[in-house]
Amino acid sequence: MKDKAYKVLAKQLDISNKKAKELIDRGLVYVGNKKVKIARGEIDTKTKLRVKDIPKLDVIYEDENILAINKPAFITSEEIEKDSGYRLLHRLDKETSGVLLLVKNEEFRKEAIEAFRQGKVYKEYFAWVEGILPEETTIDLPILTIKKGGRAKSKISYSKGKEALTVVEPLEVMAKYTKVKALIKTGRTHQIRVHLARIDHPILGDTLYGGKEWDRIMLHAAKIELFGYSFESPEPDEFKKLL
CATH class of the missing domain: 3.10.290.10 (RNA-binding S4 domain)
Incomplete structure (x- = not known):
């Protein structure tokens, strides 16, 4: 039955x-x-x-301007925004874990958005990708995002895409997979996911962009720095268990 x-x-x-x-x-x-x-x-x-259990949502840091959250996978950024009562400064995809920032006042929000726009924010991610990445690679390919039915999908587009720059550094190799550090100089939707897929190293679990089926998309926002603030999120257990 x-x-x-x-x-x-x-x-x-x-x-x-x-x-x-x-x-x-x-x-x-x-x-x-x-x-x-x-x-x-x-x-x-x-x-x-x-x-599967969702890990506890932890506060990394809080003051009069900013709230830094250690976001677990499987919770949306919008849910955290709604529950906290503060506005998102940026977003992480549902299955991406790590540092998520919310702002508490409009003046700080405007200044921070401008810092993001000017590329003055340091953003460091970890990811497990398919294949062996032998050396540091800079991916400078424009990205076009198409939103339809409440969902977004991005692609490389030389004619219509916006500037997008990602620096990828291999850290560890396990079997046929590589753990990488990705630094993004811009903040396009699904930027790391699209760029890694384009160089034939899709992120594990990222089936939208050709990745292998996995428990989750193996992407983690490890560190963000702006205006003298520095926030870090430790790697989740599933990143360590892969080793």
């Missing part, structure tokens, strides 16, 4: 259908090691489903 995946999960956990669908849509539900992607997809009612 079969039923929709979210209904099977709701019965197993004794939760509402709405809550069950939300867990699947977040990417937190698995059959064995395989992620359940379609909440309305039909599965055998006897299928044992597993729900």
Whole structure:
């Protein structure tokens, strides 16, 4: 006998259908090691489903101007903005973890946005990518972002794209994968993801841009510096477990 995946999960956990669908849509539900992607997809009612826990959301630093959050994967930046009551200074994709900044007053927000625009903000990411990256690489390719139906997808476009510069440095190699440090000089939507995919080293879990299926997109915002502030987020457990 079969039923929709979210209904099977709701019965197993004794939760509402709405809550069950939300867990699947977040990417937190698995059959064995395989992620359940379609909440309305039909599965055998006897299928044992597993729900991945979301790590606790921690405050890294807070003062009268800024709130720095250690964002876990599977929570959106917009949810954090809504819950905190402060405005986002930038965004991280749902499955990207790490330093997320929110601002507490309009004057500071305007100054910080200008610093981002002028490239005066240091942004350092870690990622696990497919293949062996042998040496430091600078990717200077313009990016065009197309938004449709509330979703965004970016691509390289020489005619319509905006300037985008990413410096990628290999740090470790494990089997057929490389851990890299990525420094972005600009802040285009999905910039690191698109640039790494273009050089044939897509991020693990980034199926939107050709990456291998994984528990999550293996991208982490490790460090941000601006106006004398310096915020860091330690690598999540799944980055260490890969080793």
